Amino acid sequence: xxxxPDLSQARILMVDDTPQNLKLLGLLLRQQGYRLxxxxxxxxxxxxxxxxxxxxxxxxxxxxxxxxxxxCQRLKADPALRDVPIIFLTAAVDHESVMRGFSVGAVDYVxxxxxxxxxLARVRTHLELRFARARLFDLAxxxxxxxxxxxxxxxxxxxRDVRIESYRRDLTVFFGDIANFTRTAERMSEADLTxxxxxxxxxxxxxxxxxxxxxxxxxxxxxxxxxxxPTSRGLAGDAQACVQMALDMQRAARRLGIAVRMGIAxxxxxxGNFGCSERMEYTIIGRPVNLAARLQSVAHAGQILISETVFxxxxxxxxxxxxxxxxxxxxxxxGQGLVxxxxxxxxxxxxxxxxWKGGRAVEPWGAHLSHPPR
Amino acid sequence: xxxxxRRQLGNxxxxxxxxxxxxxxxxxxARKFSAVRDAWRESLRARDLDxxxxxxxxxxxWGNDYEDPNLAHxxxxxxxxxxxxxxxxxxxxxxxxxxxxANLSAPVAPAETPP
Numbered sequence: 031x032x033x034x035p036d037l038s039q040a041r042i043l044m045v046d047d048t049p050q051n052l053k054l055l056g057l058l059l060r061q062q063g064y065r066l067x068x069x070x071x072x073x074x075x076x077x078x079x080x081x082x083x084x085x086x087x088x089x090x091x092x093x094x095x096x097x098x099x100x101x102c103q104r105l106k107a108d109p110a111l112r113d114v115p116i117i118f119l120t121a122a123v124d125h126e127s128v129m130r131g132f133s134v135g136a137v138d139y140v141x142x143x144x145x146x147x148x149x150l151a152r153v154r155t156h157l158e159l160r161f162a163r164a165r166l167f168d169l170a171x172x173x174x175x176x177x178x179x180x181x182x183x184x185x186x187x188x189x190r191d192v193r194i195e196s197y198r199r200d201l202t203v204f205f206g207d208i209a210n211f212t213r214t215a216e217r218m219s220e221a222d223l224t225x226x227x228x229x230x231x232x233x234x235x236x237x238x239x240x241x242x243x244x245x246x247x248x249x250x251x252x253x254x255x256x257x258x259x260p261t262s263r264g265l266a267g268d269a270q271a272c273v274q275m276a277l278d279m280q281r282a283a284r285r286l287g288i289a290v291r292m293g294i295a296x297x298x299x300x301x302g303n304f305g306c307s308e309r310m311e312y313t314i315i316g317r318p319v320n321l322a323a324r325l326q327s328v329a330h331a332g333q334i335l336i337s338e339t340v341f342x343x344x345x346x347x348x349x350x351x352x353x354x355x356x357x358x359x360x361x362x363x364x365g366q367g368l369v370x371x372x373x374x375x376x377x378x379x380x381x382x383x384x385x386w387k388g389g390r391a392v393e394p395w396g397a398h399l400s401h402p403p404r
Numbered sequence: 405x406x407x408x409x410r411r412q413l414g415n416x417x418x419x420x421x422x423x424x425x426x427x428x429x430x431x432x433x434a435r436k437f438s439a440v441r442d443a444w445r446e447s448l449r450a451r452d453l454d455x456x457x458x459x460x461x462x463x464x465x466w467g468n469d470y471e472d473p474n475l476a477h478x479x480x481x482x483x484x485x486x487x488x489x490x491x492x493x494x495x496x497x498x499x500x501x502x503x504x505x506a507n508l509s510a511p512v513a514p515a516e517t518p519p
C-alpha cells in the first residue's frame with residue numbers, strides 16, 4: 031500500500047507584515063513547487079485561510095493588530111481549519127514565546143533568521159504528516175462502509191479493541207429480505223439491478239440507523255439488524271425500537287414499490303468478533319438469530335412476524351392490534367404459532383405477526399387466523 | 405491611445421479595426437471576462453497567487469487581442485506583483501482591473517455607419 035503523499039499540490043499560506051520577509055519566503059517555497067497564498071496581518075490571514083483552505087500556515091508572531099498567537103488561536107477555533115498545521119516563523123526566540131507558540135496549537139516553531147534547508151525540511155515533514163493523516167482518514171472512512179457504523183465508531187473512539195472476544199447480550203434481532211427478488215433481478219440489467227438494490231438498501235439502512243439499530247450485515251437483498259449492543263435502551267426499549275423500525279421500513283419499501291418479508295425475535299445471543307486473527311466479523315449468534323431468520327422466511331410479502339418474546343416486550347407501546355394467530359411448524363422451539371396485528375384506522379391491515387409458544391394466552395388482542403404463514 | 409478613447413471613437417477607428425465595427429469584440433471580451441469573474445474574485449479573496457497570475461496572464465492576452473491596453477497593462481502589472489509577492493501592489497492592480505472591466509458588461513452602443 032502506497033501512503034506516500036503527493037505534495038505537488040500542497041497549498042501554503044504565508045503570513046508576515048514585512049514585505050521583504052514575504053518575498054524571501056515566497057521565492058524559497060515557490061522553488062519547491064508549492065502553491066502559495068499570502069497575507070500581511072492576522073485579520074487578513076483569517077480571511078485568506080478560510081477562502082484558500084491551506085495545507086499549512088507559516089505564521090509570523092509580531093504583527094500589528096492581531097498578533098500571531100491570537101491568530102493561531104482563532105484559526106484553531108475554526109472547525110474547518112483546526113487541523114491545518116501552523117508553524118511559527120518569528121524573531122521571538124525567548125523560551126516563553128516558544129512555549130506559548132506550542133500552547134496555542136502550533137506544530138512547530140522556527141526562529142529568524144532561519145536556515146532555508148531546515149525550514150523546507152520542517153515544512154515538508156508537516157505536510158507529509160497532514161497528507162498521511164488525511165489519507166488514513168479517507169481509507170478508514172472507506173473501510174468503515176464495510177462495518178456497522180456503531181462498531182466503526184466504537185473501534186475508532188478506542189472504546190472497543192479488535193480482538194477475538196465474545197459476550198452474552200439480550201438482543202432484539204431483525205431480518206428482512208425482498209419478496210420475489212430473484213425473479214425481479216432476472217428481468218433487470220446489471221446496472222439497473224445495482225442501482226435499484228442499492229437504493230433500497232440505502233433507504234433501509236438509513237431507517238435502521240435512525241432507530242439506533244446496529245447494521246450487522248447485508249446478505250444479497252437481505253439485511254440483518256439488531257438492537258441492544260453496543261448500546262441498549264433496555265429490553266422493552268430495544269424491542270419497541272426494532273418493531274417501529276420494521277414498520278417504517280415497510281412503509282418506505284411500499285413507497286419504492288418493493289414488498290419485503292420481515293422477522294423479529296429477541297433473547298440471549300452471543301455477541302463477538304468471530305473468525306480468525308486476519309479476518310474477523312463482528313456479529314451475533316444464537317437461537318433468536320435463527321428464529322428471526324425463520325420468521326422472515328415464512329412471512330408474507332409486506333408482513334412483519336415477531337416472536338412471542340418481542341410481542342411481550344413491545345406490550346401496548348405500538349399502535350397496533352392483534353390481527354390473527356396461526357400455527358408455525360418446523361421451528362426449533364416447536365409448538366409455536368403466529369399472530370398478526372392490525373393497525374387501527376387503516377383500510378388494509380398492517381401485517382404484524384407474533385410467534386408464540388403453545389399454551390400462552392393471546393386473547394386480550396382477540397386472536398384469529400387471518401394470515402397463515404407460507 | 406487608451407482603450408477607453410478607442411472605445412469612444414467606436415466604429416470610426418482606422419480601417420484595420422474594421423472587425424470592431426459591429427462592436428462584437430467588446431461584447432466578446434465582456435462575455436469572456438464575465439465567465440471568469442467569479443474565479444478572479446475568488447482567487448483574490450484566497451490570495452491564491454498562482455491562480456491570480458494565471459488569470460492575469462489571460463487578461464493580458466485578452467487586452468492585447470481586443471486592443472484594450474488599459475486591461476493589458478494592469479494585467480501585466482498584476483503578474484509582476486505576484487512575481488515579487490507584493491500584496492499592496494496586487495491590491496492596486498486588482499482595483500484597476502476591476503475599473504477597466506467594470507463597464508464591459510454595459511450594453512454596447514449601436515454601431516455608427518461610417519460616411
